[in-house]
Amino acid sequence: MAYWRSLPAEIRSIILEMVAEDYNFNSAPYAGAGYASVCREWQPVFEQRNFRRLVLDQERIPGLDQFMGIRQLERRDYLEHLSLRVKLDEYDCTVCQSQEGDETMRNNSNIFSRAIWNLLIILSKWTRISRGRREKRSILELGAYSPSDSKHTFRDFHLEHGYPYQEREDLETHFEAYRLRAARLGLDSLNDPYHGWVDGRRDVVSLESKLRIMGTLTINLDLPEFSTFLQTFPKVEIITGLLIPRQFYRKIAVSSLRKLLRETFTCLRWIRYEQWHHVDPQQQLRLEKDYKRLISSDLPSTLRDLSIFEDFNKHLHPDRLARSTNRALAKALSKTSRSLEHLSAAFLVDAKDFLADFWPTKQQDPNIVPWENLQTLALTSCLLHPEVGRRKISRLLMAAGLAAAFMPKLETLEIWNGGEGHACLFRYSRNAGRPQITWSSNWGRRERLLHDDVVHCWEALLRQGRHPSSDLMTAVTRLPVSRKKVKTYAATLRYLKLRHNIVDVISDYQIHWEE
Missing domain, CATH: 1.10.10 (Arc Repressor Mutant, subunit A)
Known part of the structure; x- marks a missing residue:
């Protein structure tokens, strides 16, 4: 020394x-x-x-109070991202291919409930202004898993205990862990017929196996800990961002989310909610009804940035493409989003339903409430598909132009889609005062993909003076991905300007490797 x-x-x-x-x-x-x-x-x-980013399970929560208590206020100032990953009980091969029973579901929900409660009690003691120096804002990430989830039918790397990627810096310096893991395990020779693996490939996956890892966790208000506080959750001011990542398949019950948003996270500036489409169609319909209630009445008034991403894949959802989206949910989101600055909704709702009030063939309501502060908007639509008629696609893009007239601060709008063999995006951007609309896809003849009616509609937007600038620029480009190589929506995602408004950077990396 x-x-x-x-x-x-x-x-x-x-x-x-x-x-x-x-x-x-x-x-x-x-x-x-x-x-x-x-x-x-x-x-x-x-x-x-x-202390910039902490990852906890329920056993480490008491240490948070010990190491970041009243005597360690400086450490609180360092904290930017707090991740709670609740570890549920393990299970073996006798039940791995069956749905969780009622007792297991209750036990898992109790573990989750106590973890959430103990963490919130600690965080509720922290103030937004630390020692009067500055307003402190932190992100809370929530997820739950069983260590057994990655050992049976599903061998997903991101469910394993030693999953290495915790933050952006990890991706920049060690970006090949997926490839190294595959080489280490010899996945090409993996042969486990009992769990559906034959010569390195996953065979048919039973519904029960899917339901096992996609259980729903409900905060149990009947636990003794909650009775002391009259079942009202503590208010946490320090958390201004909430992230629920796709990394974990298990869902948090919408009723529990509603309670957290109403009572606890009342200072949220942004929410990023990445969920998996439910494997049970009836449960998915019930979830969508609950989501509609949440979106309609429970989003904090402080919210300015909302991202909803509904994920799916061919193993869990072989029939996902045949399902229609929920129009009522889309309309509720359209109505509720008028105070937002940034909005992204992928796959859970369709752009055609979100923009239903602006459809060219419909009489517009003269009392439309504008999106006064909206700067970015990203939506998906099933209409962006090579088998859909050009007239329907044009009407969607014209509806987007009519809606943009009520978005005076709009900088970027992207409507996109992707799947087996196809990738497509439409973009409006306004950089340095120069507006441009762009159509990009890997299908069709270029000269026919951006109809004159669409161009005229967006030009009219500029003439109205809502977006004062120079003449509208147009571009039709071909995405550099062949139809044979496109397997999922990930092929489109990588070309979006709003890519990291749509999914978290870690989730984006996972999607890339899973493709």
Whole structure:
């Protein structure tokens, strides 16, 4: 240490930064904590990294209060992202291909309920302004899984305990963990017929196996812990962003989400809700009715950024494309979104339903409430498909133009779709005052894909003065992906400007590798 102190302060600072930058998920466990304990000079350098993002399960929650209590206010200032990943009980092969029973569901919900409650009690004691220096804003990420979920029919990497990707920096420096894992396990030779794996390929997956990992967790208000507080959840001001990632298949009951939004997370600025389409059609319909109630009445008034992403794949949802979207839910979202600045809704609703009030053949309501603050909008539509008539597609794009007239601050709008053999997107952007509409797809003849009626409609938007600027630019391009190589919507997702408004950066990476 005497030699260390003899170095110039600038050299010591450079060394500390190099050590901090070199630390990653492949480093020795808790090495970061060890660096912070060397001396007082090292402590703030490493603690602001160590406490920037914390990942907890229910067993680590008490430590949060211990290490970030009233005597460690500086550490609270460092915290930007808090991830609660509730660990449910394990199960074996005697039940792995059957739906969870009532007792197991109750037990899992109780584990989840206690974890949520214990965390909220701690966070409710934290104020938004720490020591009067600045308003502190933090993200809370919620998810639940059983360690057994990745050991039976589903061998998904992101469900494993040692899944390495925790933050953006991990992707930038160690981006091949999926490939390395496949090589290590020899997945090409995986042969486990009992769990549906034959020579490295997943065979038919039973409905019961799907339901096993897609259980629903409900906050149990009958637990003794809640009775003391009259079943009212504590208010948490420190959390201004809520992330529920696609990484976990299990759902949080909509009734529980509604309670959290009404009573606890009343200061939210943004919500990113990534869910999986339910494998049971009847349960999916019930969920959509619940989502409509949540969207209609329970979104916080402080909310400015909302992203809803409904995921699906061919193993879980072989018949997903045959399902129609919920029109009532889309209309509720359209109505509720008028105060937002950023909105993305993928697959759960369709753009044609969201824009139903602006359909060219419909008489417009003279009392339409504008989206006064909306800057970005991303929607999906089943109409963007090579088998859909060009007239229907044109009407959708004209409806988007008519709606944009009521979005004076709109910078970027993207309507997109993708699936087996097809990828397509329509974009309106206004960069440096130059508006442009772009049609991009991997199908059809270019000269016929952007109808004159669509161009005239968007030009009229500029003439109305809502978006004062120069002449409208148009472009028709071909996405550089062949129809034979396109397997999922991921082929389109990678070409969207609003890509990271639609899914979290970690989720985006998972989707890329799963494709």
